[in-house]
Amino acid sequence: MTTLEKTVTIEETALSRLDQENRLFNAVLKGPTKKPGRFGFRGDIALKFQAQVADEKRPPDYSIEGVLTVVQAGEPTISILVGYIHSFAYLPEVAQVLSGLLTPTGTYFIFCNNIDLLAKYRVVVDGITFFVLPCDESTVWKEMTDLLSIDKNDIKKLDTAGKLDYVLDAAIGFKEAYPTITVEEGIARMGPVKNRNENRPV
Template sequence: MTTLEKTVTVADTALSRLEQENRLFNAVLKGPTKKPGRFGFRGDIALKFQAQLADEKRPPDFSIEQVLTIAEAGAPTLEIFVGYIHSFAYLPVVAEVMKGILSPTGTNFIFCNNIDFLAKYRVVVDGITYFVLPCDESTVWKEMTDLLSVDKNDIKKLDTAGKLDHVLDKAIGFKEPYTEITVEEGIAKMEPVKNRNENRPV
């Protein structure tokens, strides 16, 4: 039986190391998608762990949240990766944790809390290009469907895995001439991290 014929597990994919390091958590989807040989993940990826005492489980210090990605069985890298970080300053940590997992020719989106609301950047870190976009009181899923002009009627009857396939297949190969900046320039431009709960009723 080939890898494509059996049920794909995270161990068959480029996400395997993150799983071994216990970085994949809060999963809405963590399993095969509708396409043969493909594994989908929607959830969070821990970037920095808190110190733990004995057996206590503490949440990470900070993470890539609302991750959307698909991984092909046997492929060494991911061709598409989407996530949210609270601060642009976390981008080098993203690059470090995801080293060897993201493809130099892949499509990667990072939504960020503390960049100008109209900003759209291209940032290259260690040979990997990230489209960095603002995200304040929305969700990564909504931002991506809006960015890609996904018709809600096309996906409303699909389940979580089917929706992920549809949206991320459309995102692969995304190209826009966004302003290219360095990490240092982005850190210099970034704003204070906004409290996403500030204006919400208690």
């Protein structure tokens, strides 16, 4: 980057509203990536806030966790976003919180705790298509690199921003023809939310 090039800020991107609403939490990355004019975020997006007492800051009730997204300065929408929710039933809230920020031509993956481990769905909410996939005891990052057949050796020398660019560039335009179901069908099929820490050593 030359000294004449301007570093992109979150205020110039589609993430600005979520930032102003204090929905962006636990950021591993929240800053410019390696691509000109591109801003990246890895962290959580709050879906529902707890009631706050006075000035006490409480963590959200629940969030889209493990979010991977990049946005372009000056563009009003998010063209790609990946994240994890504990329950399929939160999907309408995902669409509501991100309303106006997603586009029918975008690529959106939601990994979910309580759907069948062999299930892969396309779910359209308010005109936006989400690829909904199972995620049990893994991470969003590992699930995405596996889904896209990305060899970790191809990205191990990149920094956090470079890795995010690489993986999301590979994911943009994903077109697998998974069965399309409605939110109501997904809720009818979903199981109980599993405690992901149940069998893990303390």
